[in-house]
Amino acid sequence: GDSVTQMEGPVTLSEEAFLTINCTYTATGYPSLFWYVQYPGEGLQLLLKATKADDKGSNKGFEATYRKETTSFHLEKGSVQVSDSAVYFCALTSSGGSYIPTFGRGTSLIVHP
Amino acid sequence: DGGITQSPKYLFRKEGQNVTLSCEQNLNHDAMYWYRQDPGQGLRLIYYSQIVNDFQKGDIAEGYSVSREKKESFPLTVTSAQKNPTAFYLCASSPLGGRNEQYFGPGTRLTVT
Numbered sequence: 307g308d309s310v311t312q313m314e315g316p317v318t319l320s321e322e323a324f325l326t327i328n329c330t331y332t333a334t335g336y337p338s339l340f341w342y343v344q345y346p347g348e349g350l351q352l353l354l355k356a357t358k359a360d361d362k363g364s365n366k367g368f369e370a371t372y373r374k375e376t377t378s379f380h381l382e383k384g385s386v387q388v389s390d391s392a393v394y395f396c397a398l399t400s401s402g403g404s405y406i407p408t409f410g411r412g413t414s415l416i417v418h419p
Numbered sequence: 420d421g422g423i424t425q426s427p428k429y430l431f432r433k434e435g436q437n438v439t440l441s442c443e444q445n446l447n448h449d450a451m452y453w454y455r456q457d458p459g460q461g462l463r464l465i466y467y468s469q470i471v472n473d474f475q476k477g478d479i480a481e482g483y484s485v486s487r488e489k490k491e492s493f494p495l496t497v498t499s500a501q502k503n504p505t506a507f508y509l510c511a512s513s514p515l516g517g518r519n520e521q522y523f524g525p526g527t528r529l530t531v532t
Contacts, residue, residue, distance in 0.1 A: 338518045349425075349509050349523035350462075357518045395461070399517040404469075405450070406477075407521060411461040 308333045312396050312410035319417050325383040327413045329370075329396035332377065337398040339363075339372050339379040344393045344412070353381075353394070391417045421446045425510050425524035432504075432531050440495045440527045442510035451493035452521065454509040455479060462509065468493055469515060497529065504531045 313328040331337065338357040342350040354363030356372035356379065363370050368383045379396060396410040423444040432438045444451065450469045454462040464477030468487040482501025487493050493512075497504045507528050511521040 340520055342521075342523075347526070347528075349525050350511075350521075351523065352520045355520055399519075401517050404475075405515060405517045405519075406452075406464065406467060409462045 308337070308398060308400055308408040310396050310398055310408050310410035312394075312413050315393075315412070315414035317413060317415050319386055319415070321388055321417055321419050322385045323417075325381070325386045325390075325415070327381040327394055327396075327415070329379045329381065329410060330377055331379065331396075331398050331408075333398055333400050333408075335401040336374075337400050339370070340397045340399075340407070341368070341370055341379070341381050342395040342397060342409075344395065346392075350395060386415070386417045388417045388419055391415055423510060423512050423522050423524040425508075425527050427527060428525065430527055430529045432529070434531055435499045436531075437496055437498050438504075438529065438531075440497065440508055440510075440529070442493045442495065442524060443491055444493075444512040444522070444524075445491060446512055446522060447490070448512035448522070449490070449515045450513045451487065452511045452513075453477075453483075453485065453493070453495045454511065456507045456509060456526075465495065465508075497531075504529060 309332045340355045341353040354365045356363040359374035393412045452467040453465040466485045468474035484496045510524040513521045
């Protein structure tokens, strides 16, 4: 079945540091890929998405590129802020079947001033 | 403003009581979902529905029940059969189709003592 693997957290960075959160996936066909962010005590919200190979999703300084050859969708940001502290979830939906999303376990990011 | 609402934000119940969590959306989405989130854990799918009057079990449906009598509403009942009901519950909705992201509500934190 489909699966998403994210790097273990927490990831702890100083403000203005470069961020990478790794995400790799296993899926049949051509899935769509998503990054969601969850701030403490809140629901998830979409951060960015990519629906085909080599697409780059971007939002609020975050970027991720759909790499089919390495089955990866790593999240990056050039300069993190304290306000980026949250839990980040990588997810996919397969191109066939029920369209039920598969989520990674989430990666907690803590940014210190 | 279109969106998805959950109420209440916090809910307290005594062991042995059933409790119903509300989820409403005005996004005209066909699909709705319920997830459970435990501290430091990812999302686990409880139930989902892709059409009115039809719903499917997710990965952890035991001890829960749902109904989908209206497109806008997808309430979740946590029954006394659920062995460990204290958790954060998230409702989501989406259009049908694999390229579409999910929209999440703010969550309900249920505490059972």
